[in-house]
Amino acid sequence: MKxxxxxxxxxxxxxxxxxxxxELAERLEVSQRTIYRDVEALSAAGIPVYAERGKDGGIGLVNGFRTDVTGLTTDEARALFVLASQSAHSALGLDHALGSALRKVMAALPAPHRPAAELTSRRILVEPDRWHSAPRPETDLEALYAAALTDRRLRVRYRHSGRTTLRTYTLDPYGLVSKAGTWYLVADHKRTPRLFRTDRLSQVSVLEAEARRRPGMELPQVWQDLRREVEDREEGVRITVRIHRERLDMVTRIAGYYFTGPPVPEPGTDEWLRVEFAYPVAKAVRHLLQFGADIQVLDPPEAHAEMARAIAELAELYGAP
Incomplete structure (x- = not known):
């Protein structure tokens, strides 16, 4: 809009x-002719704007014409410009709004705080996505966002983990949460709070019916309750393994979520470390096959046997040497 x-x-x-x-034309994605027309419109409206011709010229404001926001400390100004990457804002269709908002905040900051805020925006970047993240299916996050903002019900098709079929749900959304680069829809299904990964959603439809959330419940509270349920689930099978010290960083990065405590030195050797994993079921120990001989499962016997079965199946599939 103009x-x-x-x-x-x-x-x-x-x-x-x-x-x-x-520069103004490039930042606002219009032509230079449009910029000059806008300058004329601003001048006609009483804004003290002027243009200087020549190599070092440009467009400026008469000194002293500015707004001010009082009460912000230097650290508060810096905090405003430590923002996540634009991936989250782009997913919600807010990337242009983010740029516009930062320009407005920068202009409104007290003059002494502007250099610190601008330097922070160039020196600090928060990137929520992990390295080598797998491509995720496209999900209509804007529709989910719109439903949450307008208090509308949703009808979605959802694929649960480990399933190939889809189930249909009618949901009352509280909102969206981005955690470690993954988006989640927090919603009630038949008055029960549920968590849905948005990359498993398909056929998202915003309904005309008004959302029927539980009275007094808001997104932060529902999210905390659901997160606690996930974090407090029973650990299942505890598995003791030893890891080659040189591969500890890689194992921690990929499988550290399952550690129940820090690795400890293996008695009698400097090359190996011992650590305990917690998997929901013994069969999940196959997850460790990707580390080859750099990990050895020690206990319990059923986990050790599961690894042996997996190796035998692979040998039969590919042919033992």
């Missing part, structure tokens, strides 16, 4: 003496 663009121009000019028209 109004938003005019406001963005004013805010960009407030913390620069002169800004080239080409």
């Amino acid at each position: 109004f938003d663009r005019l406001l963005s121009i004013v805010l960009l000019l407030q913390h620069r003496a002169l800004v080239p028209a080409k």
Whole structure:
């Protein structure tokens, strides 16, 4: 919208003496001719904006024309600019809004705090996605977001972990949570709180019916209750293994979620460490096959036997040497 663009121009000019028209055009994704027309519109509206021609020229505001926000400390200003990567904002269709909001905040900051905030935005980046994250199916996060904001029910098709078939649910959404780069929909199903990974959702439909959330319940409380359920689940089978010291970092990165405590030195050797895993079932110990001979399962006997069966199956499939 033109109004938003005019406001963005004013805010960009407030913390620069002169800004080239080409730079304004690139940042606002319009032509330089449009920028000059916008400058004329601002001048006609009484904004003290001017243009200087020439190699070192540009567009500027008369000194002293600016807004101010009082009460912010330097650390508070820095905190505003330590933001997650644009992946989360893009997923919700808010990437352009993020850029606009930061320009407005920067222009409104007290002059002494602007350098610290701008430097922080260039020196600190929070990236929520893990290395080598697998591609995830496209999910209509904007529809989920819209349903949560407008208090509408949702009808979705969902694939549960380990299943190939889809189930249909009618949900009353509380909102969305992004955890370690994974988006979750928090919603009630038949008045019971449920957690749905958005990358397993398909055929998302926003219904006309109003969401029927439980009275007094809000997203932070429901999320905390659901998260506690996940974290407090029974550990299942405890498995003792030894790990080659040189592979500890890799194992921790990939399978550290299942550790029940820190690795400890293996008695009598400097090459091996001992650690205890907790898997939901003994068969899940096959997860450790990816580390080859750098991991050895010690206890319990059923986990050791499960690894032996898996190795025998692989040898039969590929042919023993």
